[in-house]
Amino acid sequence: MKPHAFSIDEGMSDMQRSSAETGEKYLTKPTIIMCNPNALIYQQMVTAPNAYWLNFFLKREINVICWNYRGYGESELGTFENMDPYKSKRDVEKVLAFGVNNLKLRGKFGVYGRSIGGIAACHLAQKFPDLIQTLIVDRSFTEISGVATSKLKGSMTDVIFRLLTYGWQCKDAENYNKSANCYKIVTCDPIDDTIDQFVNCCSGVARIQAKINYNTKEFRDFHESLLYTCNYERQLYEKLD
Numbered sequence: 001m002k003p004h005a006f007s008i009d010e011g012m013s014d015m016q017r018s019s020a021e022t023g024e025k026y027l028t029k030p031t032i033i034m035c036n037p038n039a040l041i042y043q044q045m046v047t048a049p050n051a052y053w054l055n056f057f058l059k060r061e062i063n064v065i066c067w068n069y070r071g072y073g074e075s076e077l078g079t080f081e082n083m084d085p086y087k088s089k090r091d092v093e094k095v096l097a098f099g100v101n102n103l104k105l106r107g108k109f110g111v112y113g114r115s116i117g118g119i120a121a122c123h124l125a126q127k128f129p130d131l132i133q134t135l136i137v138d139r140s141f142t143e144i145s146g147v148a149t150s151k152l153k154g155s156m157t158d159v160i161f162r163l164l165t166y167g168w169q170c171k172d173a174e175n176y177n178k179s180a181n182c183y184k185i186v187t188c189d190p191i192d193d194t195i196d197q198f199v200n201c202c203s204g205v206a207r208i209q210a211k212i213n214y215n216t217k218e219f220r221d222f223h224e225s226l227l228y229t230c231n232y233e234r235q236l237y238e239k240l241d
Helices: 019-028 041-047 052-059 085-102 117-127 146-153 159-163 173-180 201-209 217-240
Strands: 007-008 031-035 063-067 109-114 132-138 181-185
Touching: 031 052, 031 085, 031 117, 041 063, 041 159, 041 173, 052 063, 052 109, 063 085, 085 109, 085 117, 117 132, 117 173, 132 173, 173 201, 181 201
Parallel strands: 031 063, 031 109, 109 132, 132 181
Antiparallel strands: 007 063
């Protein structure tokens, strides 16, 4: 399989410099790998309303690598081949390898995944902690099976889903928590029509974090400081009223 990708480098915005200068600047800048949501090819990521994060990165002089999943755009898919979470994880590894080995990028790396793109993003950050220094998970889920069971209620939904998918496992929240050596942001939409609040990645991350022993001085001090901040905020609002 050959994934199709496109690199938007920060150096391209400065057309007045020599190619050598631009190339050197491009190679040392930080780079974000963008993982698309479901049914979206990277060519659509440059149009509103999908271009917010792309613009956000480029305005901050960050290179962006966009790529398509198997069977999307110009990315290849075998005749009798189906797309699954495991292939998207392997493919994003190839995208990272291309950036390091072929493009010779030497700056910091980060990864952004929206919706189903969280599968590849969380996997990459967990597997390559020495390379990935930023992870942004935007409105993704804990497990894709949870999306099915939350939308189609019934005791057999999960069983049927696992039979049809041969037991797909994404492990987004688990991989998010394991990626301990990078800056991380996870977002959710509380009124999302597809990924509800009980199956989104934020909830999954919180459930795993809740297993941590909070009965320590560090967390007690944090709790007290949080209470102080909330009380101080309440006092300020009372004065404004």
